[in-house]
Structures are given as C-alpha cells and as structure tokens.
Amino acid sequence: MNEKAVTSLFLVGPMGAGKSTLGRHLAQVLDRPFYDSDRVIEEKTGADIPWIFDVEGEDGFRRRERDVIDELTALDGIVLATGGGAVLNDDNRRHLHERGCVIYLWTPVELQLARTRNDRNRPLLQTGDPERKLQALLEKRDPLYREVAHAVVSTASGNLKKVTDQVLGCLG
Ligand code: S3P
Numbered sequence: 284m285n286e287k288a289v290t291s292l293f294l295v296g297p298m299g300a301g302k303s304t305l306g307r308h309l310a311q312v313l314d315r316p317f318y319d320s321d322r323v324i325e326e327k328t329g330a331d332i333p334w335i336f337d338v339e340g341e342d343g344f345r346r347r348e349r350d351v352i353d354e355l356t357a358l359d360g361i362v363l364a365t366g367g368g369a370v371l372n373d374d375n376r377r378h379l380h381e382r383g384c385v386i387y388l389w390t391p392v393e394l395q396l397a398r399t400r401n402d403r404n405r406p407l408l409q410t411g412d413p414e415r416k417l418q419a420l421l422e423k424r425d426p427l428y429r430e431v432a433h434a435v436v437s438t439a440s441g442n443l444k445k446v447t448d449q450v451l452g453c454l455g
Pocket residue numbers: 296297298299302321332365366367368369404405406407
C-alpha cells in the first residue's frame with residue numbers, strides 16, 4: 284500500500300486568538316486528531332501552567348514547550364494549537380514551518396482582551412495592565428508569527444464558520 288503522509292495543520296497566534304476552539308473544530312471537520320501544546324505540557328508535567336511558571340519560571344516553561352512542539356510537529360495529519368509564545372523559539376519556528384502548514388490567526392488586541400479577561404490560567408497577563416501587555420506582546424511577536432506562517436487568517440469577525448472556511452481555503 285502506498286502510505287502518503289498527510290500534512291499537519293499548525294495554528295499560531297496570540298492568547299485569545301481562538302486557536303484551541305478553532306483547532307478542535309477544524310480537527311472535527313477534517314477528521315484528524317487534535318492537540319493543544321499547552322494541555323500536552325500540563326499532562327506531561329502533571330501540573331498546570333501557572334504552577335510551571337511559578338516554580339520553573341518562564342524559561343522552564345519554554346524548555347518544556349520546545350520539547351512538546353518538537354514531538355507534536357513530528358506527527359503526520361494532526362491539527363495543533365500552539366501557545367502564543369511558541370514562536371519565540373528558533374527551533375519551534377523551524378519545526379512548525381518545515382513540518383506542516385502554519386496558519387497565523389491574526390487577532391485585534393480588543394478581541395484578545397475580551398477573550399482572556401479574568402483568565403487565571405495565563406501567567407503573563409496576571410501583572411500590569413492586560414491591554415498594554417497584549418499590545419506589547421503582539422508588537423514583538425507579530426513579525427515572528429508572519430515569519431513562520433504559510434498563510435494569515437483574520438479572526439476579527441469572531442465567526443467560527445467564516446474563519447474555518449478561510450483556513451480550509453488555505454489548505455487548498
Ligand atoms: C503564552 C500563551 C499561553 C501559554 C502560556 C504563555 C504566551 O497559551 O502557552 O501562558 O507566551 O503568549 P495560549 O496562547 O493558548 O493562551
């Protein structure tokens with residue numbers, strides 16, 4: 284039998300872009316396994332993300348994230364939602380770009396803010412003004428999301444069906 288590898292779909296973008304919701308939906312539509320790198324990190328660590336940041340610092344979290352992204356991007360035919368900071372690491376960007384089709388879910392800060400409000404599970408938003416923080420993170424990371432992505436899809440409409448159709452259109 285001719286076993287052909289099926290290209291994986293990797294979603295990148297900021298916190299509150301809707302990567303997990305959209306990823307789970309796309310996986311259902313495409314009948315593929317869905318992974319969320321943050322949840323895999325938590326399963327492997329046996330602790331939640333705030334605990335990892337508290338005890339191991341952001342550097343410790345990023346090391347775990349790098350290992351998980353390496354492992355998951357090696358799988359064929361999956362849909363993967365990555366954490367908003369996954370693109371900070373050079374290896375992650377290379378692995379994502381070379382091993383699958385990467386979609387950047389561009390999202391306005393106001394929408395990110397509305398979706399992450401009162402969320403205790405995101406350590407980077409627990410101090411300072413969340414709007415400024417999200418704005419600063421986007422300024423720094425937007426070029427990295429664009430560098431790694433094969434296509435950019437706006438989630439500004441907040442319409443799951445519309446965004447799903449656009450992502451599927453990118454897959455051809
Ligand atoms: C982070 C985003 C989070 C999570 C961690 C750090 C970031 O994932 O990985 O809190 O650096 O932007 P989501 O983008 O799924 O919220």
